[in-house]
Each structure stands twice: as C-alpha cells, then as structure tokens.
Amino acid sequence: xxxxxxxxxxxxxILIAVYGVFALAATAxxxxxxxxxxxxxxxxxxxxxxxAIIYCAATFALAKAxxxxxxxxxxxxxxxxxxxxxxGAFSYAxxxxxxxxxxxxxxxxxxxxxxxxxxxxxxLWLRRTR
Numbered sequence: 001x002x003x004x005x006x007x008x009x010x011x012x013x014i015l016i017a018v019y020g021v022f023a024l025a026a027t028a029x030x031x032x033x034x035x036x037x038x039x040x041x042x043x044x045x046x047x048x049x050x051x052a053i054i055y056c057a058a059t060f061a062l063a064k065a066x067x068x069x070x071x072x073x074x075x076x077x078x079x080x081x082x083x084x085x086x087x088g089a090f091s092y093a094x095x096x097x098x099x100x101x102x103x104x105x106x107x108x109x110x111x112x113x114x115x116x117x118x119x120x121x122x123x124l125w126l127r128r129t130r
Contacts, residue, residue, distance in 0.1 A: 006129035007073065008065040015125055018118060019059040022111075026052035026103050033100070041100040047087060051103040051115075054080045058122065074126055081119035084108060088116065 008016060030048035038045055054076050061073035088107035091098045101110050108115030 006065070007062050007070060007126065012062065012125060012129065015122060016059060016062045018114070019055055019062060019122070022103070022115070022118065023052065023055035023059045026055050029103070037100075041098065044098050044100050044102045044105065047083075047102045047104065051080075051083065054083065062122070070126065070130075074123070077119045077122040077126070080115075081123065084115050084119065 006012070026048060030045060030052045033041075033045040033048060058073055058076040058080065061069040061076060084104040084107060087102060087104040091102070091105035098105050103111060103115055107113060
C-alpha cells in the first residue's frame with residue numbers, strides 16, 4: 001500500500017525545497033523576460049513560463065502528498081523530464097530559435113544542469129516512496 005505522505009519526509013523535504021527554489025526562479029525569470037523583452041525571444045520566454053508552471057505544480061503536489069497529488073507530481077515531473085530533454089536537444093539543433101536562454105535550453109546548462117537531474121531524482125523519489 002502506498003503512503004502518499006512519504007513523499008514529503010526525509011530526502012523528500014530537500015527535493016521539495018529545490019523544486020520550490022526553481023519554481024520561484026523560473027517564475028521570476030519568465031515574468032521579467034515576458035514583461036520587458038518578449039519581442040526579442042518569444043518562444044524562449046514562453047517556454048520559461050511553461051517550465052515555471054511545471055515547477056510550481058511539482059512543488060505543490062510533492063508538498064501536499066496525497067494520493068491525487070502524487071499523480072499530479074508524477075505527471076508534472078515526467079512532463080518536466082520530457083521538456084528538458086526536448087528543449088535541450090532543440091536548443092542545440094536550432095540555436096537561432098533560442099537567442100536567449102530558457103531554464104531548459106542546453107539541458108539546463110545555465111543552472112548547472114540541475115534541470116536535467118531534478119526530474120530524474122523526482123521520479124526516482126516518487127518510485128521509492130510508493
């Protein structure tokens with residue numbers, strides 16, 4: 001039987017904290033970029049906003065730790081992993097479409113590749129606590 005609250009104990013607290021920091025950082029970055037220079041790189045800035053939404057969803061779902069929120073966290077974190085892999089590859093393949101960086105461009109290089117590692121750790125933690 002799954003204990004949904006297990007996601008917010010032990011190392012899960014660190015995971016939630018890191019997701020919270022990324023939620024705040026991505027939200028602030030996207031907000032400033034969209035408000036001040038949206039016309040320079042609209043795709044990149046909208047993708048930063050999408051990343052922010054996903055980080056917020058993952059943070060709240062992991063912290064809530066209910067059966068439903070586990071499903072939301074799993075969906076958000078899986079989407080995050082797909083996004084960072086797709087956007088990371090796309091930003092190398094078509095660099096002209098990314099005149100400015102996003103959280104996920106170049107696989108999160110600007111953030112020390114934490115955006116690439118974080119969803120892997122998140123999914124492993126969800127699996128371990130099920």
